[in-house]
Amino acid sequence: MITFEQVSVQYADAAAPALSNVDLTVPEGELCLLVGPSGSGKSTLLGTVSGLVPHFTGGTLHGRVTVGGRDTREHRPRELADLVGTVGQDPLAHFVTDTVEDELAYGMESLGLPADVMRRRVEETLDLLGLADLRDRALTSLSGGQQQRVAIGSVLTVHPRVLVLDEPTSALDPGAAEEVLAVLQRLVHDLGTTVLMAEHRLERVVQYADQVLLLTPGAAPVLGEPAEVMAHSPVHPPVVGLGRLAGWQPLPLSVRDARRKAASLRDRLDGHRPAAAGVPAAAPIAVAERLAVRRGPVAALRGVDLVIRPGEITALMGRNGAGKSTLLGGLVGLHAPASGSIRINGRTPHRTRPAELIREVGLVPQDPRDLLYGESVAAECTAADADAGAAPGTCRALVERLLPGIADATHPRDLSEGQRLTLALAVVLTARPPLLLLDEPTRGLDYAAKARLVAILRDLAVEGHAVLLATHDVELAAELAHRTVILAEGEIVADGPTAEVVVSSPAFAPQVAKVLAPGPWLTVHQVAEALSA
Amino acid sequence: MRTPRQLHPGAWWLWALGLGAAATRTTNPAILLLLAAVAGYVVAARRGDAPWSRSYGAFLRLGLFVLGVRLLFAILLGSPIPGTHVLFTLPEVPLPVWAQGVRIGGRVTVEGLLAALYDGLRLATLLVCVGAANALASPARLLRALPGALYEAGVAVVVAMTFAPNLVADVQRLRAARRLRGRTDRGIAAVLSVGLPVLEGALERSVALAAAMDTRGFGRTADVPRRLARATAALTLAGLLGICLAAYGLLTSGSAGWALPVLLLGLAAAFAGLLLGSRRSVRTRYRPDPWAFAEWLTAGSGAAVAALTIILSTRDPAAFAPTVVPPTVPVLPLAAVLAVLLGLIPAFATPTPPRRAS
Numbered sequence: 001m002i003t004f005e006q007v008s009v010q011y012a013d014a015a016a017p018a019l020s021n022v023d024l025t026v027p028e029g030e031l032c033l034l035v036g037p038s039g040s041g042k043s044t045l046l047g048t049v050s051g052l053v054p055h056f057t058g059g060t061l062h063g064r065v066t067v068g069g070r071d072t073r074e075h076r077p078r079e080l081a082d083l084v085g086t087v088g089q090d091p092l093a094h095f096v097t098d099t100v101e102d103e104l105a106y107g108m109e110s111l112g113l114p115a116d117v118m119r120r121r122v123e124e125t126l127d128l129l130g131l132a133d134l135r136d137r138a139l140t141s142l143s144g145g146q147q148q149r150v151a152i153g154s155v156l157t158v159h160p161r162v163l164v165l166d167e168p169t170s171a172l173d174p175g176a177a178e179e180v181l182a183v184l185q186r187l188v189h190d191l192g193t194t195v196l197m198a199e200h201r202l203e204r205v206v207q208y209a210d211q212v213l214l215l216t217p218g219a220a221p222v223l224g225e226p227a228e229v230m231a232h233s234p235v236h237p238p239v240v241g242l243g244r245l246a247g248w249q250p251l252p253l254s255v256r257d258a259r260r261k262a263a264s265l266r267d268r269l270d271g272h273r274p275a276a277a278g279v280p281a282a283a284p285i286a287v288a289e290r291l292a293v294r295r296g297p298v299a300a301l302r303g304v305d306l307v308i309r310p311g312e313i314t315a316l317m318g319r320n321g322a323g324k325s326t327l328l329g330g331l332v333g334l335h336a337p338a339s340g341s342i343r344i345n346g347r348t349p350h351r352t353r354p355a356e357l358i359r360e361v362g363l364v365p366q367d368p369r370d371l372l373y374g375e376s377v378a379a380e381c382t383a384a385d386a387d388a389g390a391a392p393g394t395c396r397a398l399v400e401r402l403l404p405g406i407a408d409a410t411h412p413r414d415l416s417e418g419q420r421l422t423l424a425l426a427v428v429l430t431a432r433p434p435l436l437l438l439d440e441p442t443r444g445l446d447y448a449a450k451a452r453l454v455a456i457l458r459d460l461a462v463e464g465h466a467v468l469l470a471t472h473d474v475e476l477a478a479e480l481a482h483r484t485v486i487l488a489e490g491e492i493v494a495d496g497p498t499a500e501v502v503v504s505s506p507a508f509a510p511q512v513a514k515v516l517a518p519g520p521w522l523t524v525h526q527v528a529e530a531l532s533a
Numbered sequence: 534m535r536t537p538r539q540l541h542p543g544a545w546w547l548w549a550l551g552l553g554a555a556a557t558r559t560t561n562p563a564i565l566l567l568l569a570a571v572a573g574y575v576v577a578a579r580r581g582d583a584p585w586s587r588s589y590g591a592f593l594r595l596g597l598f599v600l601g602v603r604l605l606f607a608i609l610l611g612s613p614i615p616g617t618h619v620l621f622t623l624p625e626v627p628l629p630v631w632a633q634g635v636r637i638g639g640r641v642t643v644e645g646l647l648a649a650l651y652d653g654l655r656l657a658t659l660l661v662c663v664g665a666a667n668a669l670a671s672p673a674r675l676l677r678a679l680p681g682a683l684y685e686a687g688v689a690v691v692v693a694m695t696f697a698p699n700l701v702a703d704v705q706r707l708r709a710a711r712r713l714r715g716r717t718d719r720g721i722a723a724v725l726s727v728g729l730p731v732l733e734g735a736l737e738r739s740v741a742l743a744a745a746m747d748t749r750g751f752g753r754t755a756d757v758p759r760r761l762a763r764a765t766a767a768l769t770l771a772g773l774l775g776i777c778l779a780a781y782g783l784l785t786s787g788s789a790g791w792a793l794p795v796l797l798l799g800l801a802a803a804f805a806g807l808l809l810g811s812r813r814s815v816r817t818r819y820r821p822d823p824w825a826f827a828e829w830l831t832a833g834s835g836a837a838v839a840a841l842t843i844i845l846s847t848r849d850p851a852a853f854a855p856t857v858v859p860p861t862v863p864v865l866p867l868a869a870v871l872a873v874l875l876g877l878i879p880a881f882a883t884p885t886p887p888r889r890a891s
Contacts, residue, residue, distance in 0.1 A: 056744050081750030093741040096688075096749070098673065105819035110750035112815035119820065136887075155749065334709050358715035370710040373730065387715040431715065 001028040001162060001194045002049055006063035009044050009053060016217075018044040018059070024213070024223045026196060028161070031188045031208055033226070034198040035235055036215035038416050038446045042198040045215065046164050049196060050086040051077035068161055082111055085155025089167040089444075091147040092140075100142075100150055101126075101135045107158045121157045129153045129183055144320040145176025149183060156187070163187065165197040169204055170443055173319045173472045174507045177204050184208065200446055203237035203475060203511050206230065207254035227251045235447045238475055239511040241524040245531070258515040265527075269519055272533070274499075274526040279312045279482050285435050285466050286331060286361070290340035293323075293330050300326040302490040303340070308466045310434060313457060315481035315498065316470040317508055323490040324470035325366070328437045331468070332363045344435060358388060362433040366440045368424035369412070378408035380427060388431035398426040402456055418449030425456070436460060438469040442476050454480050478502060478510035478522040498522065537887040539581070540879075542670030543678055544828035548575075549666030551835025552876050555842035556658040559853040560651040563865040564842075564873060565658045569596075571876040572665040579879060581886035585671040592664020596657030603653030608641050612649060614857060616642025647857045678822065682810030688751075692742065696735065703731045755815045762813070769806030775799025827883045834878040841872035 007022040019041040026032050034042045047053030051072045054061045065072045068083050077086075085107075088094055097103045104125055108118045126132045129149045134142060139150065148168060155163065165184075169177035185208055187193045199205045206212070212229040214222040222229055227250045230240045239258050243251045246265050252258035286308040293301040300323045308314060316324050329335045330342055333349030342349055344360045352360075365371060374380030381395035388394070399406060403422040412420060421441060428436065438457075442450050450473075457467055457480060471477060477484055477498060484501040486494040486508065494501045499520050502508045513522050521527055549572070556568050573589075580586040608623070623638040676687035707727035717723060746752075776799040782792030845868055846853040855863040 050748050052744055052748065056747065077744075077747040078750050078753050081748060081753070084748070086745070086748040088741070088745070090741075093738060094745045096692075096742070096746055096751075102819070107749040109816050109819055110753060112753075112755075112817045115817060115819065115821075118817070122819070158750070329709070332713060334712065354712045354717060355715045358713070363713050365706075365710060365713065370707055370730075371713060373726070384714070427714070 001030075001068060002026040002196065003066050004048075004063070005065075007048060007065055008062040009041070009048065009059050010062075011057075011059040019048075019215075022063075022221050024221065026194060026211070026223075028194050029188065029192040030210040031184065031195040031197065032211045032213055032223075033202075033205055033209035034196065034213050034215060035202060035206075035229075035233060036446075037217070037235060037448055038418065038444075040215040040217050042215060043166055045213075046086075046166050046196060046198055048072060049162065050084050050164050051075060051080045052086070078110075081107065081160075082158055083160055084162045084164060085152075085158065085160035086164045087148075087151045087155060087166070087168055089170055091144075091151035094151045094154070095139050095147075098138055098140075099135075100131060100137055100139065103139060103150055103154045104131075104157050107154060111158055113158075118157075121159070125153045125157050128156070128186070143176065144172050145179045148172060148176070148180050152180065152183060161194060163193050163195045163197075165195065165199075167199055167444070168197065169199060170201055174204075174474060176320060177201075177472075181205060181208060200235075200444065201473070202235065203239065206237055206240070207257075226253050237511060238524050239515060242512055242515060242527060245524060245528055255511055255514045258511075262515050266516055266519060269516065269521065269527065269530055272530040274520060274522070274530065279309065282310045284309050286342070286344045288327075288330070288340070288342045291327075291330065291337055291342060292339045293326050293335045294338045295326060295335065299338075300335075300490050301330065304487075304490070304492055306485065306492065306495075308435060308468060310464045310466050311461055312483060313461050313467040313469070313481050314483045314485060315477035316468060316485050316487065317472070317474070317477060318487035320472075322487040324487055325439055326490075327487070328363055328439050328468070328470055331435070331437060332361055333357055355387070355389075358428075358431040358433060360433055361435040361437065362428035362431060363437040364421065364424050364428055364439065364441065366443065368420045371424045371427060372412040372420070374412060376408060377406055377410050377412065377423065380412060380423065381430075384427040384430040390430050390432075395426055395430040398429050399423060402426050416449070417444040418446070418452065421445070421449075421453065422456070429460075434464070435466045435468070438467070438471075440470055440472065442471060442473045450476065474502065474508050474510050475523075477508070478513065479525070484508070537885045539674075539822060539886055540579075540670070540831060540883050541678070541822040541824050541828045542675040544824070544831040545670040545879075546666045546675060547832035548835030548876070548879060549662045549669075551832075551837070551839040552665075553659050553662035554839040555873065555876075556655055556662060558842050558846045559869075560655055561853055561855055561863045561865075561869075562651055562654050563863050564853065564869050565651075565654045567865075567870065567873050568838075568876070569658045569661045571873055572662050574877060575880040576665045576668050578881075579883060579886060580668050586668050589664050589668035592660055592667065596660040596664075599660065600650075600653040600657045603649050603656070604646065607645055607649030609637060611636040611639050612642070612645030614642070614645045614648045616640075616644030616858065618643040618860065620646070643860050644857045647860055651855075651857070674822070677818070680807050680811050681814035681816055682807045684814060684816060685752075692739075696738070699738065700731060700735060703727075703734050707731060753815055754813050757813050761809060765806050765809040765813075767806075768802050768809065772799045772801070772803025772806055775802060827879075830882050831879040834875050838872060838876045841875070842869065845869055845872060 003025045004022045007019060008017050009019040010017040022045065034045060036042055044053055047057060048061060048065045049067055053059060055076050061073060067080065070080060070083065072080065095103055096106050101122060104122045105118055108121065126135055129152065131149060131153060134146060139147065142150065169180055172180065181204065184195055188195055206226055209226045211223060212226045214229050214233050230236050230253065231251050239253065239255060240251055243258060248261045252261055284307045288304055288306040291301055291304040292299065304327065316327065318324055326335060330337060331344065331349060333352060336350040347360060349357060372380055374383055377399065381399060384395040385392050402425060403419055406419065412423060415423060441453060461467055481498045483496065484498040485492055486501065499522055502510065503513045503517060503520065510522055512524055512527065552568055552572055556565060559565065576589050620641050620643055622640050625639040626637040628635060676690055679687045704724065704727055707730050708723055711723055775795050779792045779796030779799055782795065849866060852864055852866045855861055
């Protein structure tokens with residue numbers, strides 16, 4: 001269905017080619033998953049299939065990519081629109097119209113399909129994706145998972161034979177991600193659509209893949225059976241990590257497969273317990289009491305009671321729109337409480353001057369770029385020192401510690417996702433706030449960048465910072481958090497040690513917990529330590 | 534009972550423009566208020582539950598604001614209307630000789646205030662009519678009904694309209710981010726300093742949207758013979774030239790005899806160009822709004838209101854433009870009332886908009 005012949009892509013201002021010597025064939029009707037660290041050319045490879053590379057992004061394409069017999073060098077993306085459907089990470093960036101039904105029809109209108117065909121296909125697609133109840137709704141009023149399903153539906157109506165997805169679930173909560181993946185599964189099985197998908201959150205998708213294409217910078221791409229590729233892949237989900245640790249053959253990719261093999265491991269672990277991460281009891285830094293916050297007509301938070309102590313890492317989880325970002329915003333004074341109170345070291349955040357508040361609490365927003373205005377890393381650091389009233393060089397020293405080897409002259413926009421996040425973290429830490437908040441920090445991070453972030457945050461907690469992070473990433477919470485708070489509809493529905501809160505929850509349990517339940521194990525690392533003890 | 538459906542947006546806009554045209558022909562406050570009431574009643578009876586339906590209130594407030602500003606200016610800056618009934622006298626600001634003709638403060642007369650009130654009311658009624666059209670049919674839906682050749686221009690407008698709220702959201706987010714850096718988020722400097730990042734963000738979004746639209750087949754064209762393409766270009770160009778010439782002829786006083794035929798010819802040529810141009814477009818339309826009896830009735834009622842008001846106002850100018858010097862009580866001629874009430878037809882004769890089950 002898709003063939004790559006000696007494909008290389010070189011962008012004008014890059015030293016090394018983004019993609020080199022890709023030579024492979026993706027057969028029809030397969031779900032092919034692209035894995036690899038950031039910067040290995042996943043998005044570029046997807047772009048060559050939809051024709052966006054090189055027609056839209058520039059750069060030089062060597063070799064040939066053919067999709068269903070059409071050469072993408074000779075066909076512009078619009079001429080491939082009836083063959084290839086493309087969905088990106090952010091559904092809102094994809095929408096052209098304003099209601100669900102119009103959006104589903106848009107592609108067909110562009111292709112000039114007859115009115116009766118359009119009508120029939122819109123109805124079919126509404127049913128296929130479970131969107132029938134939402135047909136008249138405005139796109140902006142939908143939840144993240146619903147929006148992503150509409151985005152997929154909007155390219156499905158033209159009946160493409162290939163679907164190209166670039167991180168379709170990374171912005172979604174676990175439940176919404178399941179929704180989207182179930183739809184993809186159904187497309188592959190029932191309609192024979194060929195799906196090419198890149199995704200960092202392997203734990204969500206690898207079990208659905210028929211083939212895995214591993215891209216590593218500087219090495220030839222490897223296409224193969226998921227289990228074979230995962231056995232050697234530098235990026236892999238926890239269930240594969242557990243399988244490698246226990247030496248299971250063939251390597252399990254899903255929790256179900258792993259559980260079948262795990263009986264002996266569970267026996268071996270019987271009697272062991274993971275080392276408890278003790279948090280010294282200390283006076284709380286931040287206290288929210290019966291906190292209610294309204295955002296427009298919506299009651300975003302209702303009667304939230306939360307106490308945060310130094311040295312403790314707390315994960316804040318819950319659906320998209322459950323009120324996580326609002327709670328973080330309330331703690332830094334962006335939203336005034338409608339009732340109840342927030343005190344941070346005795347201060348009320350929304351009444352405190354920003355220059356004083358940043359010494360008490362710092363927030364790294366969902367998109368770290370919001371925080372960075374400087375033309376270079378050095379300028380950013382100088383500004384941060386001035387903002388925080390810190391000694392000159394404080395921020396630069398923090399950058400050097402968290403992110404060694406970044407040149408002063410680098411523009412923040414040229415950094416990778418992970419580097420940018422770390423720079424924003426250094427900027428926030430310059431004011432030495434005892435309470436550190438992070439909103440969705442692992443969005444777009446690969447496993448290596450995530451591991452670095454985990455190490456940094458652990459160190460900060462040991463130094464006595466309190467860390468509160470809002471995240472959809474259950475594996476991150478399991479790895480890092482002492483305590484997990486789950487929000488739903490603006491109320492706290494669970495609050496306690498991570499192991500107790502997540503193990504029993506089907507949506508928020510990490511893979512290792514699901515495999516080894518009812519044992520208290522959360523991460524591969526804990527299991528490895530227990531086995532070597 | 535008719536099945537609920539959305540009326541064709543063009544019908545609502547024609548109806549509202551008819552009411553608006555009627556409003557421009559009169560300064561009689563009774564007729565103007567009646568027109569505004571008719572528009573308001575139809576909106577109340579036939580608006581849907583889409584987000585834009587709530588825009589009517591905003592237009593109403595805007596109309597009142599315009600009226601208020603007009604009155605305030607008449608009080609502060611005086612009025613050119615010569616009046617004898619002095620209501621009160623404001624202290625007058627002495628101005629240098631070169632500012633002769635401008636007055637701040639001074640006598641406020643009943644005549645001046647009345648003239649300002651009538652004038653402001655006319656403008657406010659016009660705004661209310663536009664607001665009614667806006668609440669009954671979104672401009673985006675109107676653009677969807679454009680002929681194929683204008684489709685690209687229509688998309689540009691729709692995209693621009695959805696970008697405005699996004700820009701506002703970006704400014705808010707980045708101002709919040711300033712707070713996170715410990716800088717103040719108040720004042721003009723705070724808004725200005727986020728200008729560049731906001732523009733960068735908008736640019737990135739437009740590039741992403743352009744890519745998304747391209748991958749979904751936006752801009753696919755059908756092959757048309759070269760001769761047809763040339764004819765399209767020639768017709769459109771000639772038509773636009775003709776319209777420009779005619780506009781010049783109509784606006785300059787004097788020899789306007791040739792202007793009207795040229796205008797008609799120009800319009801015809803441009804329209805033919807558009808029709809031919811639509812052949813290049815391969816687009817089809819999903820569930821186009823039908824133009825049926827109810828649409829004819831709605832557009833017709835608007836046209837009737839406009840036409841009757843224009844005819845009546847030339848026959849009986851005194852009733853449609855009540856004198857303010859000396860002040861008289863405006864009369865409400867029965868014929869005018871009946872003409873304006875024709876605008877109520879859509880409130881009864883059109884299908885109700887579908888309401889979402891909730």
